[in-house]
Amino acid sequence: MRTRVKICGITRQQDADFAAESGADAIGLVFYPPSPRAISFAQAKVITADLSPFVSKVALFVDPEKDLVSRCLDDVSVDIIQFHGNETPEFCQQFDLPYLKAIRMSEGTDLSEIAARYSSASALLLDTYQPGIPGGTGKTFDWSLIGRINKPIILAGGLDVTNVREAIHQVQPYAVDVSGGVESDKGIKSHEKISTFMREVANA
Numbered sequence: 554m555r556t557r558v559k560i561c562g563i564t565r566q567q568d569a570d571f572a573a574e575s576g577a578d579a580i581g582l583v584f585y586p587p588s589p590r591a592i593s594f595a596q597a598k599v600i601t602a603d604l605s606p607f608v609s610k611v612a613l614f615v616d617p618e619k620d621l622v623s624r625c626l627d628d629v630s631v632d633i634i635q636f637h638g639n640e641t642p643e644f645c646q647q648f649d650l651p652y653l654k655a656i657r658m659s660e661g662t663d664l665s666e667i668a669a670r671y672s673s674a675s676a677l678l679l680d681t682y683q684p685g686i687p688g689g690t691g692k693t694f695d696w697s698l699i700g701r702i703n704k705p706i707i708l709a710g711g712l713d714v715t716n717v718r719e720a721i722h723q724v725q726p727y728a729v730d731v732s733g734g735v736e737s738d739k740g741i742k743s744h745e746k747i748s749t750f751m752r753e754v755a756n757a
């Protein structure tokens with residue numbers, strides 16, 4: 554089966570459109586103010602204005618207030634929510650949209666237990682654990698920590714044009730998620746890197 558691609562941390566309309574034209578299945582919009590890739594709802598509306606209806610728009614939050622998520626869903630056309638903090642299943646499932654739950658992987662992470670706990674999640678997004686940083690670390694984790702679970706896996710964390718092929722061979726995820734690995738600067742996507750990344754995924 555084809556490996557899906559999500560390109561996260563989009564801050565410019567031209568990058569969203571280029572990702573879509575290159576075959577990305579989803580783009581990620583970061584609504585976490587401390588992130589260098591954070592955008593406002595107004596920016597999100599501009600970025601997604603002309604986006605293909607066949608590309609999913611993922612809104613990323615880290616331990617948000619319920620009100621922030623509700624206001625975003627009222628204001629921006631979003632398809633999926635990505636919770637990248639310590640949100641409980643009860644918190645995540647209260648919105649009327651499918652959600653991805655990000656899990657920060659480290660030694661001893663019991664994915665089966667987590668998958669059972671977040672049974673309402675559409676998929677688990679596996680990212681690298683780094684103390685004090687909720688995500689977007691640009692670092693890979695030990696992929697051998699990933700056991701078989703009864704849920705789609707989205708592999709994230711430090712993926713780039715040099716390692717995504719090997720990552721797909723080893724993990725066989727439903728999808729890969731990349732942010733820093735296709736940037737020329739924080740929040741600025743390199744179209745050349747996006748093209749190469751997409752080619753590497755297609756040839757994996």
Ligand SMILES: O=C(O)c1ccccc1N[C@@H]1O[C@H](COP(=O)(O)O)[C@@H](O)[C@H]1O
Pocket residue numbers: 561562581583585588589590613615637678680687688689690691692709710711712730731732733734
């Ligand atoms: O991108 C960020 O700044 C960010 C901030 C807070 C939580 C998550 C964030 N990004 C997500 O982290 C993973 C991995 O990113 P990278 O490829 O290692 O740069 C991905 O899901 C990003 O969307």
